Amino acid sequence: MHRTGELYGQFKTLEQQKESASLGMWIFLITEVMFFGGIMLAYALNRHVYFPAFAAGSNTLSLKLGAFNTVVLLASSFTMAMAVWSSQVGKKNLIPIFLLLTITLGFVFFGVKYVEYSQKFEHHLVPGKKFDIFFCVNNPSSCPDVAPDELQEESKLLDEAKAADPDLNSHAQLYYSAYFGMTGLHALHMVIGVGLLLWLLKNSLAGKFTPQWNTPVDIVGLYWHFVDIVWIYLFPLLYLIDRHK
C-alpha cells in the first residue's frame, strides 16, 4: 500500500501527481454541482408553481438558526483556508489547530441542524401521514418554542395561503420534502467532509504535510469549500425567499 507523501508509481513527478489530484477533485466537484442541481431544479419549479405553500413552509424555518449556521460555515471555510495556508508556508504546528477549529465548527453546524430537525418532528412538519402545516397554529400548547405573536402571524399567513391554495397541506409537504432532501444531502456531505478532516488531522499531527507536499489538505479544502457554497445556496432558497416578516 502507498503511504501518504510518497510519489505513487504511476506518476513521474510530484508535480504531475499534485496536478492530477487537483484536477480530479475539481471534476468530482463538477459532478456534485450536477447532483445538487437536479434537486434544486425540482425545488425551483415547485416553488414557482406552489408559491403560497412554499412561502408558508419558508416561514416555519428559524431565520436565527439558519443565519447562525451560515456564519458558522463561513467561519469554517475561513479556518479551512487557514489550514491550507499553514501547510503551504510550512507552519506545521498551525495545521492541526485550524483543522480542529474547522471540525468543531462542523459539529456546531450539526448541533444546530439537530435542533432544527427535532423541532420539525415536534411540529408535525416531517413529510408523511402526520404532516400538518397547521399543527402549531391549531395546537399552540404543543409548540411551546414558538412565541404567541409569531403564532398569530403564522396563522394569518396560513389563512391567506389556504385561500389561495386549498390543497395547502399537500403542497407544503412538497416543500418539506425538498427541505429535508436538500439539507439532508448537504448534511451527509458535511459528515463525509468531517471524516476527511479527521483523517487530515491525524496526518497533520504526524507532521506529514510540507510546503513541497500538501495535496490532501488542498483538495479536502476544495471539497469543504464546495460544501459551504452549497449551503450558501440552500440558505436563501429555503430560509430567505418570501419571508413576510
Place this chain on the structure above:
Amino acid sequence: MSNIAATPAKTLPEHHYLNATYGIRSWLLTVDHKRIALLYLASVTLFFFIGGFFAMMIRLHLLTPSGYLLSADTYNRMFTMHGVAMIFFFLIPSIPAVLGNFFIPLMIGAKDLAFPRINLLSWYVYVVGALFTLYSMISGGLDTGWTFYTPLSTVYSNSAVAPAVIGVFITGFSSILTGLNFLVTIHTMRAPGMTWFRLPLFVWAHYATSIVMILGTPVVAITLALAGMERLFGLGFFNPAMGGDPILFQHLFWFYSHPAVYIMILPAMGVISELIATFARKQLFGYHFVAAASLAIAVIGFLVWAHHMFVTGQSTYAALAFSFLTFLVAIPSAVKVFNWAATLYGGSISFDTPMLYAFGFLGLFLIGGLTGLFLGCLGTDIHIHDTYFVVAHFHYIMVGGAIMGYLGGLHFWWPKMTGRMYPEWLARIAALILFVGFNLTFFPQFLLGYLGMPRRYHVYPPEFQVYNVMSTAGASILAIGYLLPMIYLTWAAFYGKVAGENPWPATGLEWKTPSPPPTENFPVTPVVTWEPYDFHHRPDLGLDPVSTHEIMPAHGDD
C-alpha cells in the same frame, strides 16, 4: 505471406501482467488497470447473459399473438429487466471499463491510470450496485420499464422497485469514477511527445464519453434518489396525487438517459476509427474532424433529451427546438461516417474479423442513425413513438453499432490482452452469423412499428405474427453469433496461437509492448515522435517506404 521481415517463432514474454502475481487476492485487490479491465470483462459478460436471457423470454413469448408463455405482468418484468441489465450493467460500462481501462494508459504511454485505486473502487461500486439489482431480479423483478416512469414506479407498482433503483444509483458512481479517472489521465499522464493531436481517436472518443459521464450521471443519480425516496418515504415530487409532476421525472430522467446513449456509442465509434485505419492501412481521413465530432456529439447530446417526450404535451415551441437539435446532433455522427468511408477509399483493405465488425458497424449504425431522424421529426414521431420502430432504431445503434464495436475491439485487441490469437476463420463465420441473426431479428421490427405494433405490449394483432416469428428466429441465430465468440475467445486465451507484439500490424503505442504487456506497461517511458495512423513512416514497426515496396493488407498471423 507477410510484409514484415521474417521473425523467429513467437513466444510469450516470461513476465507479464497475468502471471506477475498469483492468487485470488492479487486479482481482487489489484490496482493494475489491465487486471481491473478483466474483472469488468467478467462482470459485464455475466450481465450480458442475464440481459440476453430476458431477451429470449421476450422473443419466445412474442411467437404467438395472444401470449401463451407469460402473463402480462411477467412480460412487463421481462422487458424491464432486459433493459436495466443491458443498459446499465452491460452497454454503459462495456467498452470504457474493459477496453478503455486496458488500453488508455498503453495508448498514451503511461504506467497506469491517474487513480488506480479509484479504478478498483469503481469496479467494487459496480459490483455492489449489481448485487442490489440482482436482488431485485430474484425477488420478482420490476415491471416499470427501464425508464422507471412515475407514479407507476414510485407509488403503484407491486414489484421490487426500490432495490433496483438503489442498485442503478450505486452503479452510476462506478461510471462517474471511471469518467473522472479517464479525464485526469488523458490530461496529465500523456508520455512526452504524445500531444493532443497525436492521440489515437479511441482516446478522443473516451475523453468525450467521460465528459458525458461526469455531467450526466449525477443527474440520474439525484433523479433515482428522489424516486427511491418517493417510493420508500412517500415524498411527492413526482406523484400527481400529492401535487407532484410525473413530467418532471421524465425531464430529469431523460436529461441523463439521452446523453447515456452517447456514452454507449462514442467509445464504439472510437474503436471503429482504430479498426478502419488499421485494416485499410491508411491514415484516418479527417482526423481532426473526427476528434471534434466526438466532442460535438457529447455537447449537443445534452441538448436533445425531450425528443423522448414529444407526446407528453410539451409546448410546440419546445418540441420544435428539441427536434431541430436532434437533427443537429446527427451531423457530427454523419461526419464520422463520411470520414470512415473516405479512409476506406484508396486503402488496402483486408477482411480480418475486426474489420468485418467495423463494416457491420458502418452499415447498421447508418440504418440506426437514419431511422433516428424519422423519430426526431415531430410529425412522423406521433405515429411511430412507442412502437417497435423505436425498438428497432435503438437496437440497430446499440447492438448493430455499440456491440459490433465492442466485439470488433475485443477481437482486435485480444492478442494484446492475452498474447494469443483467436481462430480467424471461426471468428469470421461467427461475425457473419451475428450479422445475419441481427438483421433478421431487428429489421422486421421496423416494419412492425411502422404498421403500428406498440412496444411493451404482451399481445399483438394476429396479422403481425409473421414478422414476430422472423424476429424470434433471428434472435436464436443472434444468440449463436454471441455464444461462439465467448467460447472461442476463452479458448484462444489459453490455447490460441502466440500472437507476438504486433500481429496486424497497427500503429498505436499499445502495439509496441509485448503481448501480454508487463504490469508496468513500459519499462522506459516512450517518447512519441510520430503522427497517428501513419503506415508509411514507422520504421520501428517495419512500415516505411524503403522496406516495403508495396503496401500489403494487414492481417493476423497466417
